[in-house]
Amino acid sequence: MTKVIFVACLFFPVLLFAQAKKPQPKARAKTGSLTTVSIDRGKTVYSQFCLSCHQADGSGVPNMNPPLIKTKWVLGPKTVLIQQVLKGSQGKVEIDGDTFHNTMPAQAQLTDQQIADVLSFVRNSFGNKASMVTPAEVKVVRAKTK
Numbered sequence: 001m002t003k004v005i006f007v008a009c010l011f012f013p014v015l016l017f018a019q020a021k022k023p024q025p026k027a028r029a030k031t032g033s034l035t036t037v038s039i040d041r042g043k044t045v046y047s048q049f050c051l052s053c054h055q056a057d058g059s060g061v062p063n064m065n066p067p068l069i070k071t072k073w074v075l076g077p078k079t080v081l082i083q084q085v086l087k088g089s090q091g092k093v094e095i096d097g098d099t100f101h102n103t104m105p106a107q108a109q110l111t112d113q114q115i116a117d118v119l120s121f122v123r124n125s126f127g128n129k130a131s132m133v134t135p136a137e138v139k140v141v142r143a144k145t146k
């Protein structure tokens with residue numbers, strides 16, 4: 001009997017410890033703010049429609065696809081950035097002395113929400129820190145871009 005109690009005493013703290021170490025739901029899930037939700041969705045849009053060219057870490061491909069790290073497009077006026085996605089562009093882009101030649105196809109098939117999400121993701125990833133883009137902002141630019 002004493003042996004049982006001894007073993008119980010030995011394991012009880014271990015059990016408590018194991019319980020405490022159970023993975024807690026992520027803090028962000030608790031807040032579940034619109035901001036993090038939009039950025040999370042944006043990551044998925046990015047993987048599908050941008051990653052192949054701009055790469056998982058936003059560093060782009062030398063001489064071809066420009067990086068999305070602290071460029072004047074990414075951090076600059078949102079109108080220009082939204083237009084870049086809606087209309088695409090081709091020709092030549094110069095960033096920090098490096099030039100990039102390739103075509104970025106227009107991504108106008110994406111919804112206002114998807115564009116807002118992906119740009120909010122880009123503006124808050126890869127070391128970037130900038131304000132969110134809202135679907136309403138995309139809508140305004142889309143109406144003017146047509």
Ligand code: HEC
Nearest residue numbers: 049050053065066067071073089090091092093102103104
């Ligand atoms: C087929 C490859 C390709 C895809 C897909 C693509 N891009 Fe681009 N992107 C480019 C190229 C090439 C340029 C430079 C175009 C030029 O020379 O005008 C560019 C330029 C940009 C720029 C402005 C320059 C800079 O680096 O800051 C931004 C911002 C951008 N892309 C964001 C995106 C986003 C967001 C997506 C997904 C919705 C996307 N791109 C999808 C190839 C691509």
